[in-house]
Structures are given as structure tokens and as C-alpha cells.
Amino acid sequence: MADNYLEKKFEEMRSGKKKKNTAKKTHVSIDSLLLKNRSCRGYAPSYKVSDNELLNIIEANTKIPSARNQQVLRFKIATKLNRQTSGDVDFITNNIKLAGALPELRLPFKGTEPNAYIIVYSNVPESKWVYVDLGISAQSMLLKAVDLGLNGICIGAFNKEAVYEHFKVAKNLVPLMIIAIGKSIENIQLLPISERENHNYFRENGVHFVPKVQLSDLII
Numbered sequence: 001m002a003d004n005y006l007e008k009k010f011e012e013m014r015s016g017k018k019k020k021n022t023a024k025k026t027h028v029s030i031d032s033l034l035l036k037n038r039s040c041r042g043y044a045p046s047y048k049v050s051d052n053e054l055l056n057i058i059e060a061n062t063k064i065p066s067a068r069n070q071q072v073l074r075f076k077i078a079t080k081l082n083r084q085t086s087g088d089v090d091f092i093t094n095n096i097k098l099a100g101a102l103p104e105l106r107l108p109f110k111g112t113e114p115n116a117y118i119i120v121y122s123n124v125p126e127s128k129w130v131y132v133d134l135g136i137s138a139q140s141m142l143l144k145a146v147d148l149g150l151n152g153i154c155i156g157a158f159n160k161e162a163v164y165e166h167f168k169v170a171k172n173l174v175p176l177m178i179i180a181i182g183k184s185i186e187n188i189q190l191l192p193i194s195e196r197e198n199h200n201y202f203r204e205n206g207v208h209f210v211p212k213v214q215l216s217d218l219i220i
């Protein structure tokens with residue numbers, strides 16, 4: 001690759017100018033991103049997520065709403081690809097709980113564990129506004145992951161004390177959530193239900209079904 005190619009690319013990034021892309025950009029609808037954004041609990045071991053991919057995903061946080069615009073969330077990443085954080089990935093895997101509703105399956109199956117995580121911290125004490133920011137942040141990052149051809153899952157069931165102690169980040173930073181990212185190997189289907197039906201997700205013949213209350217029951 002000619003040296004001046006990289007120089008030009010860097011100059012483009014610095015000036016904010018982008019070379020005109022003559023190829024037609026395919027429109028990706030928010031509905032298709034939302035549909036693909038299923039909580040994934042099994043990942044392709046052959047696909048190793050990079051630090052850069054996680055940073056790209058976390059960058060979504062520079063464009064989202066935040067209560068009083070205080071932007072109190074901070075992020076720590078761990079990937080298997082990075083030798084410095086490879087052990088952290090194993091530590092996190094041992095301290096999370098996946099699919100609490102299907103304990104008999106003991107997910108994730110051996111060999112399909114996530115190989116990349118984002119830990120979301122808050123730099124202020126937990127409050128309802130911190131949690132609102134957390135939800136917006138988590139969903140934005142997951143949608144960004146889908147846009148990159150990846151998948152993920154929010155993990156609230158993790159050993160908070162152990163994670164806090166292990167990473168020893170600044171004292172005021174509280175770990176709120178862990179997000180796993182990777183290439184999904186799961187077959188996940190949405191199942192429309194009425195509000196009176198069972199909301200629990202379940203598995204049948206290798207398919208993970210996620211019941212979702214239909215629109216007519218959501219409107220009051």
C-alpha cells in the first residue's frame with residue numbers, strides 16, 4: 001500500500017472530510033438492527049473481538065442522551081486478543097451468570113464463552129438517573145455491535161465485589177453492568193405473546209425463543 005494512502009486517510013480523518021463513496025450505501029433500518037439485537041449467550045470461538053471493535057462500540061456513548069448531560073458512565077475493556085487482558089476475560093467469565101431462567105443448561109456452553117467484555121462503571125453513586133443513562137448506553141452499544149456484525153448481551157448478574165476488587169480502578173467507580181460482545185452462534189427467535197402469557201425465554205430443538213408482548217397489549 002502506497003505510503004501516501006495512509007497519509008491521505010489520516011488527513012481525511014483530521015479534516016473531517018471523507019472521500020466521496022460512489023457505491024450506494026445500503027440502508028439499514030432501525031427495525032432490522034433491533035431484531036438482530038438479541039441477547040446472545042453463545043459465541044463463535046474462532047472469532048476474536050479486538051480492542052478496537054470494543055472502542056468503536058463504546059464510542060456510541062459520545063452521541064447519546066444523558067440525564068443533565070452529566071455523562072457519569074466509564075468503561076473498561078477486556079479481550080482475549082489482548083494478552084494484557086486475556087486473564088481478565090477468564091476472570092469475568094467465572095463471575096457472571098447467564099440465563100438465570102435456564103439453570104439446567106449451565107450457559108455458556110464450554111468453548112462458546114464470550115472472549116470480549118465491556119464493564120460499565122459509574123463515577124457517581126447509583127441513582128435512578130444513573131440507571132436511565134446505563135440503559136440508554138447499553139442499548140446504544142449493543143445496536144452499534146449489531147451494526148458491526150457482532151452481538152452481545154447485558155449482564156446484570158455478576159459478582160460486583162469481586163469485579164470491583166479485581167480491577168481496582170478508582171475508588172469512586174462502581175461497576176454497574178457487564179456487556180459481552182462477540183459473533184453469535186445462536187438461533188434466537190422472537191415469539192409474539194399476549195400480556196397474560198408466560199414471559200420467560202425458553203429453548204426448544206436448539207432454538208432460543210424470546211416471548212415479546214404484542215403491540216396491542218402495550219397500549220393502555
Ligand SMILES: Cc1cc2nc3c(=O)[nH]c(=O)nc-3n(C[C@H](O)[C@H](O)[C@H](O)COP(=O)(O)O)c2cc1C
Binds near residue numbers: 039097098158
Ligand atoms: C438490565 C439487564 C440485565 C440483564 N442481565 C442478564 C444477566 O445477568 N444474565 C443473562 O443471561 N441475561 C441478562 N439480560 C438479558 C435478558 O435476559 C434479555 O434481554 C431477555 O431475555 C430478552 O431477550 P432479548 O434481549 O433477546 O430480547 C439482561 C438484560 C437487561 C436489559
